[in-house]
Amino acid sequence: xxxxLAQKLGFAFLGLMSLVVIVPIxxxxxxxxxxxxxxxxxxxxxxxxxEGMRAGGIFPAIVGTLLLTLGTGLVAIPVGVGAAVYLSxxxxxxxxxxAIRLAIVNLASIPSVxxxxxxxxxFVLLLQFGTSILAGSLTLAIMTLPVxxxxxxxxxxxxxxxxxxxxxxxxxxxxxxxxxxxxPQALPGIITGVILGLLRAAGETAPIxxxxxxxxxxxxxQSAFDQTxxxxxxxxVISTQVPGMPLSIQHGTALVLLAFVLSMNLVATLIRSYxxxxxxx
Amino acid sequence: MEWVIExxxxxxxxxxxxxxxxxxxxxxxxxVPAFVRVPLNNLFDTSWYPSLGLYGVWPLIIGxxxxxxxxxIIAFPLGIGTxxxxxxxxxxxxxxxxxxxxxxLAGIPSVVLGFFGMVTVAPIIRESLGAPTGLxxxxxxxxxxxxxxxxxxxxxxxxxxxxxxxxxDAGLAMGATQWQxxxxxxxxxxxxxxxxxxxxxxxxxxxxxxxxxxxxxxxARIPTGLSDLFMPIRTMTATIAAEMGEVARGxxxxxxxxxxxxxxxxxxxxxxxxxxxxxxRRRSRGGLR
Numbered sequence: 001x002x003x004x005l006a007q008k009l010g011f012a013f014l015g016l017m018s019l020v021v022i023v024p025i026x027x028x029x030x031x032x033x034x035x036x037x038x039x040x041x042x043x044x045x046x047x048x049x050x051e052g053m054r055a056g057g058i059f060p061a062i063v064g065t066l067l068l069t070l071g072t073g074l075v076a077i078p079v080g081v082g083a084a085v086y087l088s089x090x091x092x093x094x095x096x097x098x099a100i101r102l103a104i105v106n107l108a109s110i111p112s113v114x115x116x117x118x119x120x121x122x123f124v125l126l127l128q129f130g131t132s133i134l135a136g137s138l139t140l141a142i143m144t145l146p147v148x149x150x151x152x153x154x155x156x157x158x159x160x161x162x163x164x165x166x167x168x169x170x171x172x173x174x175x176x177x178x179x180x181x182x183x184p185q186a187l188p189g190i191i192t193g194v195i196l197g198l199l200r201a202a203g204e205t206a207p208i209x210x211x212x213x214x215x216x217x218x219x220x221x222q223s224a225f226d227q228t229x230x231x232x233x234x235x236x237v238i239s240t241q242v243p244g245m246p247l248s249i250q251h252g253t254a255l256v257l258l259a260f261v262l263s264m265n266l267v268a269t270l271i272r273s274y275x276x277x278x279x280x281x
Numbered sequence: 282m283e284w285v286i287e288x289x290x291x292x293x294x295x296x297x298x299x300x301x302x303x304x305x306x307x308x309x310x311x312x313v314p315a316f317v318r319v320p321l322n323n324l325f326d327t328s329w330y331p332s333l334g335l336y337g338v339w340p341l342i343i344g345x346x347x348x349x350x351x352x353x354i355i356a357f358p359l360g361i362g363t364x365x366x367x368x369x370x371x372x373x374x375x376x377x378x379x380x381x382x383x384x385x386l387a388g389i390p391s392v393v394l395g396f397f398g399m400v401t402v403a404p405i406i407r408e409s410l411g412a413p414t415g416l417x418x419x420x421x422x423x424x425x426x427x428x429x430x431x432x433x434x435x436x437x438x439x440x441x442x443x444x445x446x447x448x449x450d451a452g453l454a455m456g457a458t459q460w461q462x463x464x465x466x467x468x469x470x471x472x473x474x475x476x477x478x479x480x481x482x483x484x485x486x487x488x489x490x491x492x493x494x495x496x497x498x499x500x501a502r503i504p505t506g507l508s509d510l511f512m513p514i515r516t517m518t519a520t521i522a523a524e525m526g527e528v529a530r531g532x533x534x535x536x537x538x539x540x541x542x543x544x545x546x547x548x549x550x551x552x553x554x555x556x557x558x559x560x561x562r563r564r565s566r567g568g569l570r
Contacts, residue, residue, distance in 0.1 A: 007460035011370050017362035018371070018379055021430060025386045028397050079293055086294025090287070102557055103297040109481070109553045110304065110546060111488025112391075113518045117525065117542040118304045121311050125530055142300050149297065175283045203390025206490040206518070210525050232392045232491075239396050240495060247400070254396050258389065265388045269381070 029258070036255025039248040045256070048218040053238055054245060056218075058253055063220055064133075064228035065202055065260070068212065071137025071224070072144055072201045077194055079141070080148030084190075087149070088156035089178050108146035112206040115143045119211040134224040136212030140201040147197035155189025156182060188275035195268040203261050205232040215241075231257040308543040315540035318533050324540075329501040329515075331524065331534045338517075338541060340501040345516040347504055348418050348497065349487045352425035356486075357479055359426070360433030361468075364478075367434070368441040369463050387431035395495035398424045403496060410511055416498035418514040424492045429482035436481055440474020441467060473559050480556040484549050487518075494519035517541050 047057030091097040119139030129135040159182050167177035183190075213233035221228040235253045238245045316324065319336050326337035367379050402423065403415030444467050452462030468475070498513025501520070521538050528534040 003458050003461070007458045010460045011366075014362050014366040014370060015375075017359055018366045018375075021359055021363045021427075021434075022379060022382045024427060025382050025389075028389065028394065029385065031401060032393065032397065079296055082290050082293030083296055086290045090290065091294060100294060100297055102554070103301045105557055106301050106550055106553045107297055109484045109488070109549045110301075111490060111518055111549060113490040113521050114304070114308070114488070114542045114546055117311075117521065117539060118307050120525065121307050121539070122303070142304075145297065145300070173283060175286060199388060203388075203392070205390070205392045206522055209522055232390055235396055236392050236491060236495070239399060250396065250400070254393050258393050261388055261390055262385060265384065269384070 029262075032251065032254050032258055035247075036251040036253075036258075039252025040255065044249075044252055049216065050218070053216055053242060054249070058229075058231070058234060058249075058256065060217060060220055061229040061231045061234040061253070062256065064212075064230040065232070065257075067133055067221065067228060068136055068140060068208065068230055069198050069202045071133055072140040073194070073198050075138060075141035076144045076148055076197065076201075080145050080194075080197070081152050081190060083145070083149045084152035084156055085178060085183070088153045089174070089182065104146045104149055107142070108150075110143075112143065112204055113209075115139055115207040116209050116211060118142075119207060124211055130225060131210070131212055131214075131227050132225045133212055133221055133228055136208045136230075137224075139207045139211050140204065143204070143207055144197040144201045147200060148193055151193025151196060152186070152190045155186040155193065158189065159185045185279075188271055188279075192268045192272045195264055195271075199261050199264050199268075202264075203232055203257065205236050208233055231260070305546065308539060308546055311536060312539035312541075312543035315533070315536040319537060324537075327503050329520070331528075331537070334533075336533070336537045338537075338544070340503045341515060341517045341520050341541065342544070343503055344418070344497075344501070344514040345487055345518070347510070347514065348421045348425055348493065348516060349483060351419065351422035351510065352429060352486045353479065353483055355422065355426035356429050356433055356482060360430050360478065360482065361437055361475060363430075364434045364437035364441060365463060365468065368438050369459075369467065383431050383434055386427065391428065391489060391491040392495070394424055394428060395492035398492060398496040406511075412511055414498060414513060416496055416513055417511045418497055418504065419510045421493045421497035421514070421516070422510075424496060425486040425489055428489055428492060429485045432485050433478045433482040436478035437471075437475050440471040440478065443474065444470045477556045477559050480552050480559075484552040484556075487552075488545065488549055490518040490522050494522050499523060517545055521545075 044057045045062065046059050048059055050056035087097070087100065091100070116139065119135055123129045123135035123138050124131055127135075129138075163181050163185060164177050167181045168174070172180070208230055212228060212230065214227040214229050215237055217227060217229050231253065235250070235257060238253060239250050315336070323334075324336055325339060326335065327339050328335040328337045329340050363379070363383075367376055371379065398420060399416075403420055405415070406412070406417065406420050407415030448466050448470055449462055452466040453459065457465070493516050497516065497519065499515045499519055500513035501515040502512075504510070504512070504514065521541055524534070525538050528538065
């Protein structure tokens with residue numbers, strides 16, 4: 001009986017721990033929605049900032065984040081998916097492949113601000129792209145690679161072996177099998193991974209601090225070599241660098257960024273669960 | 282034609298190694314001059330006043346270690362407890378609520394958490410302690426703990442998942458309660474994966490930048506006692522983020538900041554390497570994690 005009681009108490013304690021983990025998450029999301037919602041208006045989303053960012057909207061920051069996300073995807077998707085195809089379909093299990101895997105894990109653990117340093121040193125200064133969308137996208141793309149590679153590889157590996165053997169037994173080459181059979185089957189998983197990776201890029205601040213971000217630039221960027229404002233950096237700036245900033249604008253910006261990231265997260269989750277139910281294996 | 286595509290794929294496959302190498306070489310090239318230009322007794326001194334030419338990195342290193350350590354003291358028990366709850370105990374409906382919420386936490390940008398920490402957590406800490414400011418090492422640790430929780434929970438959960446069902450059955454068949462089986466059979470069998478969870482969580486915490494920059498107050502001083510946990514502190518990551526924008530390329534300050542980046546790179550690399558060696562050893566031992 002006392003063992004049973006100990007078990008009950010133990011389970012209750014672990015349940016309590018889980019509550020300690022999730023309640024603050026609900027509080028953070030709830031507080032930002034609650035405080036940010038009144039600040040939202042069509043003007044806030046579609047107008048340029050005015051009066052030293054203390055009034056007006058955050059339109060250029062929204063556009064900047066979308067452009068950076070797009071640029072990151074243009075670079076990171078082909079490279080990441082290609083690397084995943086190599087690891088899943090070509091690589092043998094040898095020391096070299098292990099080194100690649102170690103490099104990927106390591107890439108994932110490099111602090112974001114170190115990516116910022118690297119981007120500054122290589123893209124901004126050495127290659128002379130300047131603080132630009134191009135430099136920022138390249139920096140974010142390298143940072144996003146490990147997420148895209150590992151989720152895509154997982155999706156590719158989940159495709160049953162028979163699909164490949166059947167393709168080859170019908171006279172298809174290795175590449176034809178990958179191109180026509182394996183990749184289409186793995187596509188939903190790859191898309192999910194790509195969205196998750198790009199989200200991370202969209203919400204990052206440290207890598208763009210010295211590579212793209214404009215403190216205050218009330219116009220849209222003209223080219224890939226232009227600076228831009230971006231939502232995460234904008235939130236950092238208005239909450240720490242600008243005295244007398246109305247709290248409502250800070251909360252509104254936080255809400256827009258959070259809503260953007262979480263809704264994409266939701267899309268990725270929905271794609272994953274939808275195709276998981278529908279797939280043929 | 283096909284061989285062109287396959288060659289490209291091969292090159293892309295190796296790209297990860299190339300990028301890591303490039304980042305390392307770059308940090309070396311820009312960071313090593315710091316160790317040449319600044320005398321070592323200055324560099325490893327306790328004063329960080331770049332405007333006066335004092336580049337003592339000790340306060341930054343200690344600051345990073347302190348917030349990471351305290352974050353892990355908070356996050357590790359919470360993370361493992363939650364992982365055990367989710368994997369071993371929770372009814373389905375609770376799991377359906379817990380897992381997506383933890384994913385939401387993983388998705389919140391660090392600048393948003395930092396903002397929340399500034400406007401909500403810091404005032405609470407200031408008032409409850411009667412401290413002059415709520416921007417303290419402890420505030421940073423608290424945020425870092427929650428930021429590393431998703432990593433800790435998911436890695437620990439995978440480790441528990443890999444323990445064969447027969448282990449649990451054997452424990453129960455011996456007359457142990459489920460509670461006893463969890464702590465004396467399942468968790469010990471998953472210990473290397475749980476260690477990995479701790480290490481990867483630590484790597485995540487030590488490299489975190491924005492939230493720490495926004496809530497730790499950024500005073501470069503060496504903590505001397507426990508009460509300093511409730512004083513402002515400054516980490517390596519926050520220093521780079523705060524100062525890099527203002528330095529001239531090629532100046533001593535510029536190189537020292539790259540040197541700090543190099544230290545960060547080496548520390549996280551070492552953490553990853555030891556986590557990976559746990560992983561590889563486990564594999565060569567044959568299956569069981």
